[in-house]
Amino acid sequence: MINLIGNYSLIFALIISLGTMFFSFKNFKYNNILDFNLIVLVFLQFILIFCSFCTLLLAFINSDFSNLAVYNNSHTTKPLFYKISGSWGNHEGSLLLWLLVLSLFSLIFLIQSKKLSVSFRSLSIFFQQIIIVGFILFIFYTSNPFQLIIPTPNEGLGLNPILQDPALAIHPPILYLGYVGSSIIFSSSLAALVCKYTTNQWARDIKKWTLISWIFLTIGIMLGSIWAYYELGWGGFWFWDPVENVSLMPWFCLTALLHCSSVLEKRSSLQSWTIILALCTFMLSMSGTFLVRSGILNSIHTFANDPERGIFILIFLSCLILLSLIIYFKYNNFEKSNKSFFVSKETAIVINNWFMMYFLAVVLIGTIYPIFLEVITKEKISVGPPYFNQLIIPLLIPFLFIMSIGTKLDWIKNKEINVRYKKIVLLILSVLISYLIAKHLNTKILYSTVLISAALYLLFISILDLKNDKLKWSQKTSHLAFSILIISIILNSIFSEEQSVNLKAGEEKKLSKYTIRFEKISKSQIENYTSLKAEIWVSQNNNELIFYPELRLYKVPETITSEADIKTNLFNDNLVVVNYLKDTDYLNIRYQKKPFMLLIWISALMLAVGGILGLRKKY
Amino acid sequence: MYGKKVKLRFTYLSLILVVLILSTYLVLKSLEENVVYFISPTDIKGLAEINYDKKYRVGGMVKKSSISMNSEQINFIITDYKNEISVKFNGVIPNLFSEDKGVVAEGFLKDRNFLEASKILAKHDENYMPPEVKKALEGN
Numbered sequence: 094m095i096n097l098i099g100n101y102s103l104i105f106a107l108i109i110s111l112g113t114m115f116f117s118f119k120n121f122k123y124n125n126i127l128d129f130n131l132i133v134l135v136f137l138q139f140i141l142i143f144c145s146f147c148t149l150l151l152a153f154i155n156s157d158f159s160n161l162a163v164y165n166n167s168h169t170t171k172p173l174f175y176k177i178s179g180s181w182g183n184h185e186g187s188l189l190l191w192l193l194v195l196s197l198f199s200l201i202f203l204i205q206s207k208k209l210s211v212s213f214r215s216l217s218i219f220f221q222q223i224i225i226v227g228f229i230l231f232i233f234y235t236s237n238p239f240q241l242i243i244p245t246p247n248e249g250l251g252l253n254p255i256l257q258d259p260a261l262a263i264h265p266p267i268l269y270l271g272y273v274g275s276s277i278i279f280s281s282s283l284a285a286l287v288c289k290y291t292t293n294q295w296a297r298d299i300k301k302w303t304l305i306s307w308i309f310l311t312i313g314i315m316l317g318s319i320w321a322y323y324e325l326g327w328g329g330f331w332f333w334d335p336v337e338n339v340s341l342m343p344w345f346c347l348t349a350l351l352h353c354s355s356v357l358e359k360r361s362s363l364q365s366w367t368i369i370l371a372l373c374t375f376m377l378s379m380s381g382t383f384l385v386r387s388g389i390l391n392s393i394h395t396f397a398n399d400p401e402r403g404i405f406i407l408i409f410l411s412c413l414i415l416l417s418l419i420i421y422f423k424y425n426n427f428e429k430s431n432k433s434f435f436v437s438k439e440t441a442i443v444i445n446n447w448f449m450m451y452f453l454a455v456v457l458i459g460t461i462y463p464i465f466l467e468v469i470t471k472e473k474i475s476v477g478p479p480y481f482n483q484l485i486i487p488l489l490i491p492f493l494f495i496m497s498i499g500t501k502l503d504w505i506k507n508k509e510i511n512v513r514y515k516k517i518v519l520l521i522l523s524v525l526i527s528y529l530i531a532k533h534l535n536t537k538i539l540y541s542t543v544l545i546s547a548a549l550y551l552l553f554i555s556i557l558d559l560k561n562d563k564l565k566w567s568q569k570t571s572h573l574a575f576s577i578l579i580i581s582i583i584l585n586s587i588f589s590e591e592q593s594v595n596l597k598a599g600e601e602k603k604l605s606k607y608t609i610r611f612e613k614i615s616k617s618q619i620e621n622y623t624s625l626k627a628e629i630w631v632s633q634n635n636n637e638l639i640f641y642p643e644l645r646l647y648k649v650p651e652t653i654t655s656e657a658d659i660k661t662n663l664f665n666d667n668l669v670v671v672n673y674l675k676d677t678d679y680l681n682i683r684y685q686k687k688p689f690m691l692l693i694w695i696s697a698l699m700l701a702v703g704g705i706l707g708l709r710k711k712y
Numbered sequence: 713m714y715g716k717k718v719k720l721r722f723t724y725l726s727l728i729l730v731v732l733i734l735s736t737y738l739v740l741k742s743l744e745e746n747v748v749y750f751i752s753p754t755d756i757k758g759l760a761e762i763n764y765d766k767k768y769r770v771g772g773m774v775k776k777s778s779i780s781m782n783s784e785q786i787n788f789i790i791t792d793y794k795n796e797i798s799v800k801f802n803g804v805i806p807n808l809f810s811e812d813k814g815v816v817a818e819g820f821l822k823d824r825n826f827l828e829a830s831k832i833l834a835k836h837d838e839n840y841m842p843p844e845v846k847k848a849l850e851g852n
Contacts, residue, residue, distance in 0.1 A: 255807075451735060458739055473750035475769060480746035484739060593803045595783050602783055653807045672805050679781045683804040 096160055099148035100239040106141040106196075107229045109134050114222045120215035131215065135203055138225075139196040146193045149238050153180040158249050161240040162186060168251035168649050170621040178262030179252045184402075185238035187265055191382070192228045194266075194273040199225070202277050206298065213281075213288045220280035223416075227409045235402045251649035254622065260320040268313030268340060272378035274306025275343060278350070279375035282368050283417060286424040291364040296357035299371065301708065303354060306374075307347045308704040314340050315697040322690070323657050323668075330693065333478045338460045339381040342453055346374040349449040356439045359504055363443070364427045372417045379410050384460070441499030448492045455484045486544065493547040493579065497554040500564060500572065519557070523549035534587065541587065548583055552576040571703030577696035581689035593683040607633045611680055622647045629658075629669050631684050640669035640684075666690040748818060753795040762821050770797060770827055771816045779811060790815060790827075801829040808834040 113134045120131060149162070153176050158164045166183040167176055180186045199221045206214050232238070256262075278299055285291050285299075317340065318330045331337060350370040356363050383406035459476045466472055527545035531538050555573040558564055594602050596611040612628040625644040630637060643656040659668040666687040671680050750769045751759075770790055778789035785802045799817050809815060809832060819829035 454735075455739060458743070462743060474747045475750060476743065477746050477748050477767070480742050483742045483746065595781050595786065600783070655807055670804060672807060672809075674779060674781065674786075674805070675810055677779070677781050679783075681781075681786070681805050 102145035117215040117219040159245040216284035271310030282371040345453040497551040567707030574699035581692040590686040806834040
C-alpha cells in the first residue's frame with residue numbers, strides 16, 4: 094500500500110514536469126508576468142517527490158520487507174538511526190534523495206529570484222525540469238525504490254556495517270546538496286546565455302548558488318574523509334581513490350567558478366569563461382554520480398552498482414552536454430574585452446583559475462584513464478597516489494605564491510607595486526622555518542623547503558590580511574583556512590609514522606622506536622554486534638599510552654569492522670587499529686602517529702565557515 | 713608588418729600551446745611511471761617479461777588454509793583456481809580478508825611464484841569476487 098503511494102507520487106511528479114515544461118516555455122516565449130501556474134506546479138512537484146521520499150523513509154522505519162530496497166539494505170535489529178540513514182545509504186534511495194533535493198532547489202530558485210526577469214526565470218525552470226525528467230525516468234527504469242517482492246520475506250539482508258556510522262549517515266545527503274546545487278548554476282547559465290543576461294547582476298545571483306553548493310560539497314568531502322580516516326583503518330584521510338576524486342573534481346570547478354564570478358561581478362569580464370565553468374561543474378557532478386553508481390570505477394569502495402544504470406546516465410549525460418554545447422555556440426556573442434596583461438587582481442584570479450583547471454585535468458585523467466585503457470586494450474590498471482602527488486604538489490608552489498600575492502592587488506591595474514619590507518621579512522622567515530623543518534628529512538631538502546615556505550608564506554600573509562579592512566571576512570577566513578589546511582596536510586604527510594606487528598595476548602615486541610604490548614582482549618554483546626575490545630600498550634621513552642581498539646562482529650550481514658582507538662590532541666593523533674584472522678591467536682596491530690590531523694579537520698570546517706560568511710551579505 | 717594586437721595574440725596563443733604540450737607530456741610521463749597493472753596469477757605465468765621495479769596488483773581468492781602468521785609477517789597464497797602465487801606481507805590486513813574470499817595484493821614481484829606485498833585490499837562487500845576469478849570459476 095505505502096509503496097504504491099510512493100510509486101504513484103513519482104509518476105504524478107513526472108506528469109507535472111511535462112506540464113511545467115510547457116508552461117515555462119510558454120512563459121518564456123510570451124514574456125509577460127510569471128504564470129501563477131508555474132509556481133503552483135513546481136511546488137506541487139516538490140510535495141509529491143517529498144511524499145514519495147517519506148513513504149520510502151516510512152518503509153525503512155517500519156522494516157517493510159515487501160519493498161525490495163528495504164529488504165536488501167535493512168534489518169529489524171538495526172538501530173533506528175541507521176534504519177533512517179539506510180534509506181539513502183543504498184543506490185535507489187540515494188537517487189530519490191537526489192531528485193528530492195533537485196526539486197527543492199528549483200522551488201527555492203523560483204521563489205527567491207522574484208526580482209529577475211520572467212523570461213530568465215521560466216527558462217531556468219525549463220532546463221531544470223529537463224534534468225528532473227531525466228532523473229525520474231532513470232529512477233523508474235533502472236532503480237525504482239518501490240519494487241515489491243512476493244512473498245514478503247521475514248527478515249532483511251542488513252546494511253553493510255561499515256556504513257553504519259554517524260559521519261557516513263549524513264555524508265551522502267550533504268554531498269548531494271553540493272552536487273545538486275550546481276544544477277541550478279547549470280540551468281541558470283543556460284538560461285542566461287539565451288536571454289543575454291550574462292551581466293554582473295547575474296554573476297551576483299550565481300555566486301550565491303555557487304557558494305551554497307561549495308559549502309555543502311566542502312563539508313560533504315570532509316565528512317567522507319573523516320569516515321575513511323577512522324572507520325576504514327587505513328590510517329589516512331585521502332587515498333586518491335576514484336570515488337574520492339570524483340567528488341574533488343566538481344570542488345575544483347566550483348572553487349574556480351566562485352573566484353571568476355566575482356571578477357564578472359566587479360569587472361563585467363570573463364563571461365564566457367564563467368559560463369563554461371558553470372556548465373562543467375554540473376557535468377562533473379553528474380559524471381560523479383554516474384561513475385560511482387555505475388560500478389565501472391575500479392574502486393575499493395563502490396557499494397551498490399549495476400552496469401545498466403551506467404549506460405542510462407551516460408546517455409542522459411551526453412544529451413545534456415550536447416544541449417549545452419548547442420546553446421553555448423548558438424548564443425555566445427559576448428563583447429570582446431581587450432585582453433591585456435596588467436598586474437591586477439583579475440590576472441591573479443585568472444592564473445589561479447588555470448592552475449585549478451590543471452589540477453582538475455590531472456585528477457580527471459588519473460581517474461578515467463584506467464577505464465579507457467580497459468575498454469580499449471582489456472588491460473586492467475590502477476593509477477596510484479604517486480601519480481597525483483608528482484603532478485599536483487610541484488605546481489602547488491606557484492599556486493600558493495600567487496594566491497598570497499593576489500589578494501592585495503587592485504582590480505583593473507595595480508597602481509604601484511609596493512614591496513614592503515614586512516613582506517620580505519615574512520618571506521625570509523618562512524624560508525628559514527621551512528629549512529629547519531625540512532632539514533630533518535633525508536631526501537629532497539630543497540624541494541620540501543620551497544614547498545613548505547610557499548605554504549607558510551601564504552599562512553603569514555593570510556594572518557596579516559586579517560587586519561586588512563578592504564577584504565571581506567568570508568575571503569579572509571577561507572584563505573586562512575586554506576593555508577592552514579595545506580600546511581597541515583604537508584606536515585602530516587612528512588611526519589607520519591607507522592608500525593605494524595602481529596602479537597598473541599600477553600606478548601610484547603620491541604620495535605626500533607616503540608615497544609608494543611598486547612595486554613588482553615575482552616568480549617561483550619552490544620545491540621546488533623559482538624564487540625571485541627583489545628588493550629594495547631604502546632611505550633616510547635618511558636611514555637606509555639594505552640589503547641582500546643575494537644573489533645565488531647556483525648551477524649547480518651556477516652562482517653567484521655575495526656574501530657580504531659584514536660587519541661587526539663591539537664598537534665598529534667595517535668591511533669591503533671587491530672584486526673584478527675580466523676583460526677589464529679595472533680592479533681594484527683598497527684600503531685600510527687599522525688601529526689596535525691585535528692588541524693586538517695578544523696581548517697576544512699573553517700573553509701566552509703568562510704563560505705557561510707559569504708552568504709550573509711544581502712544582495 | 714603585423715599590428716600590435718595580432719602580435720600580442722600570437723604570443724598569447726603560442727604560450728598557451730607550449731604550456732599545454734608541456735603539461736600533456738608531464739602527465740603522460742607520470743602516468744606511465746605510476747600505473748599499476750592488475751593481473752591474475754595466471755597472467756603472471758603468461759607474462760613474457762617481469763618488471764621487478766614495477767608494482768603489480770595481483771587479484772584472486774585467498775587459498776583455503778594457506779594463511780600463516782608470525783609476529784612480523786603474514787603469508788598466504790592467492791589463487792584463481794588455475795594458478796597460484798605466494799604472498800608475503802607486513803602490515804595491516806583489511807577486515808574482510810579471510811580464506812576463500814576475494815583479495816587484491818599490491819607489491820613487487822620477486823619471481824613468478826612470489827609477491828612481496830606492500831598493501832592488501834579487500835572489497836567492502838563480503839560477497840565480492842574479482843571479475844577474473846568469477847570468469848575463471850564460470851569457465852570450469
